[in-house]
Amino acid sequence: MKPLTRAVTAAVALLASAAVSAAQVGAAPVAGVSTPPGSLGGQLTQMVLGLLLVVGLIFFLAWLLRRAQGAAPRGGQVIEIVGSRAIGPRDRLLLVQVGKEQILIGHSPGSIEALHVLAEPVEVPSGARPAAPEFAQRLMELMGKDQKDKT
DSSP: OHHHHHHHHHHHHHHHHHHHHHHHHHHHTTTOOOOOOOHHHHHHHHHHHHEEEEHHHHHHHHHHHHHHHHHHOOOOOOOOEEEEEEEESOOEEEEETTTTTEEEEEEETEEEEEEEESSSSSOOOOOOOOOOOOHHHHHHHTOOOOGGGGO
């Protein structure tokens, strides 16, 4: 069993035992307070606490998963998108670098085709922005911000 799986299993077991003990404490009668066993207030409180516990568990597991993915060793990327250009509403041209070779790729919803393998790689200026999706790029332009300002 992987260490991450053990950690997630232990966290789930701990939270489940805490939920059971909280339910037992909530079910115990409080001295001086007389409520019928099936009162609406008690059921509503138990439902809200259970819901908060489940939502908290979901957020905790999402956080744990993000941390585990961030901690995974990432080797150098072999395939990198050098440039991108939309040529239609759903069609794109992509310039992809694989090792020292660059390939021009046509991408449409139904297919991906290698259009040309460049004999000489295209030089990308060091100050050039990385390829960004059109929506994000357009949103930045509309907001009056430039991606170069981030660095």
